[in-house]
Amino acid sequence: MTNPPTQHHFNHLLITGGCGFIGTNFIRHLINHTDIPHITNLDALTYAGNRQNLVDLESNPRYTFVHGNINDRPLVNKLIASADAIVHMAAESHVDRSIIDASPFTQTNILGTQTLLDALRETDPKNNKRFLYISTDEVYGHLPLNQPELKFSESSPLLPRSPYAATKAAADLLVQAHHHTYKANTLITRCSNNFGPYQYPEKIIPLFVHNALQNKPLPLYGDGLNIRDWIYVDNHITALLAVLQYAPSGEIYNIGSNCEIANIDLTQQILYILNKPNTLIEYVEDRPGHDLRYAVDVTKIKQQLGWHPHESTFNKDLEFTVNWYLKI
Template sequence: LLDASVKFAVERFHQISTDEVYGDKPLDYDWRGFTEASPLQPSSPYAASKAAADLLCLAYARTYGLYVTISRSSNNYGKWQHTEKLLPKIISLAEHGQKLPVYGPGLNKRDWLYVLDHCVAVDKIIRHGKAGHIYNVAAGTEMSNLTFIKLVLKILAKDENAIEFTEDRAGHDLRYPMDCEKIKNELDWTPQYTFQEALDETVAWYRSRML
């Protein structure tokens, strides 16, 4: 894609990355989160591939003058998400009366970003972001996986006894706290949807397609 962009003089190239490129922090970490200048310390092969893609983009920007921007977002949720992802998977299992597997004790934390808020952030970056710059995008709705699952079960009016704790997965990052002051200050972006409202709407949408 980068080669083709250079060959055909593409005006803009935007790379959507992930908070996973930074590695993780302890669960009790209470200082400033990762900034765009934080070192890349990916834990998993997937995260390493995303970090490598980010570096390739920045290298093409320097070598070929390609207008590159990068956004690193937290966990997305919303309509049309692949069924392997946590939210639609929880809903499907719960609706079919199956057990809900939770890695380890379920204390690993994630920030949940509504997809439409993410889309607005990407649009602002593409329109007004500076060449060669990186922008963190998160909603400030960090919570443990267990808390998130219980919230979904509450909306579904399902029993928490369906939760089944399983062996933790290899290289399971604890949390990815991110500092998003840059995109807020430079591009005037903040989440417009409240977490509970967006979650309620999303769960209702999935349920309507499963009934």
């Protein structure tokens, strides 16, 4: 870092989708590790959102839960008007569901984001409020397995391949358009695959833990060689806070911890932690259009904002995560 970036301070953050996996971890971090006085969580409580995740915080005067939809414009106008920054992470997030029916993804991920941006434009004509959109590395599409040196940078083209990723990319572009056209005070992050506590058990890690515990097969797509770039959720959260507090308006940052693992290796590691046999692995028909490999270059966030993932190892964080699922 050459010049220390300006720090932004917040009195009232509006989080969308705070009852989901990342939102729950994010709000717990904000309450426990920051002194931001007011945090409002707007969540529609879809199948993926669980109010119980944060119910213990509902008596905390710093936390307010609002049950509502990001497509409800009057509600969104009111909430944005009283916040000084918005962290938008509400989404339909499961690729397999988007392959079966993309319309809820279009409704929430594209139209919901547009509703928030319109409300921002109406209630914040001077563009004072920071608007952080939680995009994903899946907007870049995928990389070949045989060129490990390739990684996506923030200027890589957006070439999404699943309906989920296409709707996230559409929203990502709308956010960029609002910055360029209306000078909206926007920020975008594109993070790799998260793991940690509170993930809905349709995603690979909690699903495989649940199945293994019941000695049920672990359905592994294709040959299991597809590679994901894993990051522990707490590292994503410290990166989001760094971006929200220090990034210049309009910037885009990749977030990742340089931890590429083939699905088969991840699966075997989960079985090892649980002391279960590899014979529980069941190879199933591949996901249509299954992305081969994700990998993000995170030089920009490290150099510009001084962010680094914490020192722990993937295996240690995975063991903690698996043990967390054993306790619920």
